[in-house]
Amino acid sequence: MKSILPIIVVFGFGFFMLVSFFIPLKGIQDTSQTFQNWYIGVMAFFIFIGIFNIIKINLEKIQRRLRDWQYSIILLICLLVMMAAGFIGGPEGGLFLYFYKNVQIPLGATMFSLLAFFVASAAFRAFRARSPEATLLLIAAVLVMIGRVPIGYWIWHGFPNLVEWIMTVPNTAAKRGILFGIDLGMISMGLRVLLGIERSYMGGGKE
């Protein structure tokens, strides 16, 4: 029963949602809309689960003095301070916006900026033409890197057009192939879940 009930629920709701896409009858559409509203409610609840989860994991880390446990204290303090600022003043509250503008935005930008340094180091050490395929990739990468910025246009006015061709023709062809593969995989996985063949979403419990 422990595995049969979820399969019935998944098949019932999944099949109904699939069919409702093709049948524009009011009753079916209204029911489908109700199910979608439920889903959004459940999704919103996941945020609470996420918050409880992050608190639980970091409290455990602090209690057991695991590696870098001090950072967990900072994380929990920041979490509680931001939550308190949000609850007290609302999303428009001065304190919440102060922290958002002066802490979260600069920290986010800093993390993002670090990428440039690591990419530069990787470009020097790892981007090597070790095979014909890697050489082709490297040539394309160099052309796109230069042609995508104003210095490329300054060097040669035809550079941006060449890059646009690379993006529109070889890149699009490869991406389309990948997308078709992913989509066929998703359809097949969806069918496996609906028909109860794929059961990993239920976890590893026994009957």
Add this chain to the structure above:
Amino acid sequence: MGQVNNILARLSALDRRIIFLLVAVAVIVPLLIPIGLPVDITKPVKNIYDKVESLPEGSVVVVSIDYDPGSEAELYPATEAFLEHCFRKNLRIFMLALWPAGTPLGNMALENIGAHYNKKYGVDYINVGYKPGGPVMLLSLGKNVGDMVKTDYAGVPIDSLPLGKEVKSARDMALVMSLSAGDPGVLHWIIYFHARFGIPVCAATTAIMAPQQYPYLASGQLVGLMGGLKGAAEYETLVKRRGRALAGMDSQSIVHALLVLFIILGNVILVYQRSKR
């Protein structure tokens, strides 16, 4: 020859801190002493500009903030440039966010640009804030906005705002602009909103996401695309706005040139090491 060998051997063991220092110099110097390199306009960016130009005055444009402070440096300039164009054309903005931390960024842009054009909240623009649910939320939003949006981001009932009263479903929307840094984002707008309701979608994405959007550009499911800070700089050029994206183009150019130099140097060292064996 021995001297060249010596230099290449030293370079192969180059301390990465020197690389970091060179990158820092390449970023900072052009910001302090701008070079003013010319910015070309690519077709995907021009397509967005033309689409906005073609919309009648008063049309409602949905602006979706699908990024957070982590991508602010790349996408915020695009947000401001796009809003500036819309407000200049007297289009109305219906803003929402698919990412929880996106709402205040959208608000900052609306307030900055809106104030410049004397636009009034509730009449010329609204921000309904973060909406969870990804694809399902978008499907419901297109059918009936009231199902998904009861209040704006600050908790004001949506029906009490003139623009809120007017936007009932996808039929009342003329264009969607998704400023996207990942999932949920532009792909959801294309797959679930454009495909179902036929509303044209355009996007501004991080540079790393841009190549992924080209199949949708080619199929016409995406009207136009601003890829990374360069895309934003192109849009700033089109709307004649001297913003952060244009200011950052010199730095980006020099850093890209430096990266190419590193790649070439790394491969010269590889060839040298192979020849030694």
